[in-house]
Amino acid sequence: MPTADDQDSRTVLTDDEVRRLDAHWRAANYLAAGQIYLLANPLLTEPLRPDHIKPRLLGHWGTSPGLNLVHTHLNRVIRARDLDALCVWGPGHGGPSVVANSWLEGSYSETYPDVSRDAEGMARLFRQFSFPGGVPSHVAPETPGSIHEGGELGYALAHAYGAAFDHPDLLVACVVGDGEAETGPLAASWHSNKFLDPVHDGAVLPILHLNGYKIANPTVLSRLPEPELDALLRGYGHDPLYVAGDDPAQVHRDLAATLDRALDRIAGIQRAAREGGATERQPWPVIVLRTPKGWTGPAEVDGDPVEGTWRAHQVPLPGVRENPEHLRQLEAWLRSYRPEELFDADGRPVADVLACVPDGARRLGATPYANGGLLVRDLPVPSLDDFAVPVDKPGVTLHEPTRVLGGLLEQVMRDSAARRDFRLVGPDETASNRLQDVFGATGKAWQDATLPVDEHLDRHGRVMEILSEHLCQGWLEGYLLTGRHGLFSCYEAFVHIVDSMVNQHIKWLKTSRELSWRAPIASLNYLLTSHVWRQDHNGFSHQDPGFVDHVLNKSPQVVRVYLPPDANTLLSVADHALRSRDYVNVVVAGKQPCYDWLTMDQARAHCARGAGIWEWAGTENGGEPDVVLGCAGDVPTQEVLAAAQLLRRNLPDLAVRVVNVVDMTTLLPREEHPHGMTDFEYDGLFTADKPVIFAYHGYPWLIHRLAYRRTGHPNLHVRGYKESGTTTTPFDMVVRNDLDRYRLVMDVIDRVPGLRVRAAAVRQQMADARTRHHAWIREHGTDMPEVAEWSWGA
């Protein structure tokens, strides 16, 4: 296919260069296969025996030769051009490959000195792979140079772009497997180039590896007619360069030439934008690499073709311990790499093998970009007092919490303008979520044409908006993992779209925290707003508070969940989240006008404790309360305070305590979460024996799941969202879910011993108010004035 730049320099490797590259590739292939199979005899110094073979053969061979080929050639260009490069290995299940390359270049032994770069280390390298107590079968946090676990496919390209944003000198290569390319998130990720600023961002070089097969099927992209594939990639905004073949020498020559052409083009695009002021988005190169799956492995096993087919996906030769013919085949396969030419008698790679390997931090396994904690700087978070809302009395003034946070974020954007290490991502919802003040400091990243009617689009903007939660999440993960900061603002219901992605990120962080060489990175911060109680324009499909439940299943070392009840507590929580490391912080907060309850100082103290008694809201007087009203979340807090007010007015001698919970994990036992309260602390707030009516933002049983071990748990009665939703008014939503003030007062009357008789009239008043609501709303379509105009402190 003709390409735009036939004037590009054509790299022509000498035979000697080909020989050396091939030696590196063969060495990597040998080491990858060795990891899958060998327990001993790593250099094949003696004939292969069954007892040299691992008892459990695990791992993924099929993708490994392709990854090795790319690694070998990236080595060459990094060295030749002195590049700062990172590679995202999409088919990260090919773990043996990336580990092999790291060992060859020496970064593995520097990270894990017991796995030395010699025969003894090679034996350890082989044995540990997929071995209990050893290293996992995939590229993982344990793998030097990695920021991407390639088990759950779909996110490689988004991670690569995240790594490239605001790293102008970085080249991020990204191997996209043709299996992964079928996923939705990957299919959407190609359009990330519409958001890549050639001035301030680095480059992403996707390498679409068409090895033709998934686990059991051909892949969609590998079987497209060639013109269709070419059109698709051009439609994605790329200029495709093709390399295909199964003759190693020729593929080496073609891939080297093609990589050089791609890098020349990238340099040209960057130069034009940075020096020439070019602003029109250019097609970035993509390399399409078509080589056989399981290349150089067994061509046939038991009469079935294996190399070049899906049968090469995992372990191409099974049962090697038991099957002498397979053992023979394995030995022939391993010896086909001629290990005696690749490693010296001590097992060290010979000079030819290492000829292409770059030095020091330029090595892909040693780049600090893949250990972002080495690069991260503290974010300049300004003083909260500059953004706090004044609160003379609780519950008098109203603010939109997220709008107040927007002011803080604007300042963070401003203060990080030169450093460019903070980004705000969201699916087209920054303004909808009322964070639009940030546009005072930066715009929305956008590289395509603009029209006069557009607002805040900015070729160099650091707000990222695309209608894909997957891309928001993937970009931000890549950005954080390479040493920067960010916040993901999302409609609460639709953050479930990235449930599986946050799973993987939490798993990554959990494992990383256990590795001393991985420096802590900035936390992944979610602001979930436009939440379940205030989806006024939408309805049932937009009502789902279950993300909190989802993340609380994950590692307590990593997960934090905050439900600030007002603007100042949101500021305090955000401040903490933005400064923290190695967490996933989930913050749920409203964008609608919400009463201000706490001054900034009170908010700081309350958030630091995570949960506390709001004395001013209760009616206890030094003694034990008769009942505790618990609340978590902005709407439940308002309903609880309205209920407390009703109780104060109607049952003035009832001792009511109001407890607000900001940090949900405080409800867990101390031994289950570092933020968990001791039983002494918990009982001090909630008592061990009094009825507790708890109004919670989400699914009510979550509170039971957190608190079931507490002494007072049998007295705990929780109200929350129970999937009763539609397009309706804010107060009707709480009534439908039995979370409203009147229902809460009735709950108190029903549960405080003796009160049901004594307060029967009050209870009836509450029931009447609910009836009145139903009648009013059907007639007027609005909330009745006693609710709409309610305040605590007026």
Added chain:
Amino acid sequence: MPTADDQDSRTVLTDDEVRRLDAHWRAANYLAAGQIYLLANPLLTEPLRPDHIKPRLLGHWGTSPGLNLVHTHLNRVIRARDLDALCVWGPGHGGPSVVANSWLEGSYSETYPDVSRDAEGMARLFRQFSFPGGVPSHVAPETPGSIHEGGELGYALAHAYGAAFDHPDLLVACVVGDGEAETGPLAASWHSNKFLDPVHDGAVLPILHLNGYKIANPTVLSRLPEPELDALLRGYGHDPLYVAGDDPAQVHRDLAATLDRALDRIAGIQRAAREGGATERQPWPVIVLRTPKGWTGPAEVDGDPVEGTWRAHQVPLPGVRENPEHLRQLEAWLRSYRPEELFDADGRPVADVLACVPDGARRLGATPYANGGLLVRDLPVPSLDDFAVPVDKPGVTLHEPTRVLGGLLEQVMRDSAARRDFRLVGPDETASNRLQDVFGATGKAWQDATLPVDEHLDRHGRVMEILSEHLCQGWLEGYLLTGRHGLFSCYEAFVHIVDSMVNQHIKWLKTSRELSWRAPIASLNYLLTSHVWRQDHNGFSHQDPGFVDHVLNKSPQVVRVYLPPDANTLLSVADHALRSRDYVNVVVAGKQPCYDWLTMDQARAHCARGAGIWEWAGTENGGEPDVVLGCAGDVPTQEVLAAAQLLRRNLPDLAVRVVNVVDMTTLLPREEHPHGMTDFEYDGLFTADKPVIFAYHGYPWLIHRLAYRRTGHPNLHVRGYKESGTTTTPFDMVVRNDLDRYRLVMDVIDRVPGLRVRAAAVRQQMADARTRHHAWIREHGTDMPEVAEWSWGA
């Protein structure tokens, strides 16, 4: 742009036809705007006053004129060609539009007789929209003709393909919004055409509606340079046809001609395949429709451009009750449709408006394809006895449960071969999940080229494999919603990828069940396998049992969760799931060899109860047990039985009861779930006061969340998966998570009063066994023989 078929007949509308189509479109636009704004005065028979306006202005205007345009023109071609058609409205937040069209064609009033097709009915139509107690703002189950809620964007095209599979005479139009087109699932969905069989499947006609903007931003696709967009769509395997403009008459002419060309091409492709035997995949037409967002609405509001911009997204004129100028603008806008020409004095649409409307079940709001329960037939599920594994004694023989299920599914495939109303979907995992026997009855759908090495690819196959859980889910939802059956087999960890999709489907089913006119459809059945305990090749990224927690947050009317412990119980559960209606059935079962515990008859009885005592496994003798061992899931069941055996041998006088739970919702109180046990039943199994050691497949706190109200809950001690995973052996996985037999015996000893002293030596033996495990596994990399060779019944 030149297209391939300039010889296509060119539709030329007469002026009269244009006038009538335009009348229909104007009427629909008028009704859409009226729903958003008007509380009274629906026909504008008097000047508009503030009290005619709704107090809360809610809804999405921006997309509505485009949807109305498409609906008008689909009416025309359905009528002209007597088509069986269904439309999936991707921008389903444009609810007023689809409701308006249904009202115009009469299907709305037939479904909801109180909303009659006259002035009174129009007043109701307007008032009910987004009004408390009325209808939701989106296309929803309440909307006649709908199978798709367009709130959570991304799934329109997958739903459309699902509807088209195995409906050879159906045309499924699908409006894809350019916002939605940015999502991952939608981006992947374009490739669905590689799986559409032109012989047995109907056609999908995507209509990509580029109105240019999302909530606050231009869309990516609308700003692509035209050649890039064209290349993209051709790369997706489509032949794009373009319609663009803002002059209604011209757009009517162009769209009519283009729709006819598209339908001619579809007919041509189908004819070539069905009559001519053509087998090469052809590019299917896609229509690219470029019209302004909020077309015909206010051009400017308060000096800002609105029509044709993102500002038209929701309610273009806010505060109409309070702002006289906005009121005036609204009146002018509504009168611009000339309602007096469109509706007679009684509010009935005039003949010109209805000229394009098809008859009876051909109307988009009346098609039975959108009320799939009207079409669904009972699936022919064969007798389980033909597939059951023989069980003479429990725990002696081993079978792979999913492989046994594969035999049943093969028979279902065979028996539905002529009806073609059952499909199996999965992300390239049918064989990996050991269901490959189905290939004896049908192949894997595949329309592209095949090679000799391929297996089971079949142009007419009913197994659907693509490496996209989103597409598997979306296709299956569309298939079920249009009256067919299916099963989604998925790796357990990665089903989280569709968390948000299953949310939406459950919400859909919950609402549908409340609508008497919606007939029950076949359940959405998940088989989750390759589960957390047996991810031998992969590791931590593949270990996540949280989907059960996720679905159990949702409506109990809809959600069912089964963990069959062996092959025969899996058959029984699958039989129930395949016959059921309107549920989401989640079945978690292993693919690895697993002991057979129950005969087919025992399995049927056990599954019917949902939970029961396995007397043969316990040591109680008529009286009350000293301890209950509970289990749910195949691996926990095995560990519990091994623990029971250890207890029987080492503490023969301890009365141990073994309770196995298949149906997780039995643990819930009866009032919370229809399958929930009464307290009497629960206590009869688990006792009210004895220690219960419960070994659960997933996160242990789920059991507490289900059982916290039970009397015996304080004595309940649960073991399960606690995010301790890696690539390791099966037994090491249970040891790492404290779910192993030795740990369970220690738990029993620790919790039965007095036993800790009396059984100290046994406890030490158990601890020693765990130590032995650790040493063995580090040396050998396998499970020690006493575990690997264990059986219950030998």
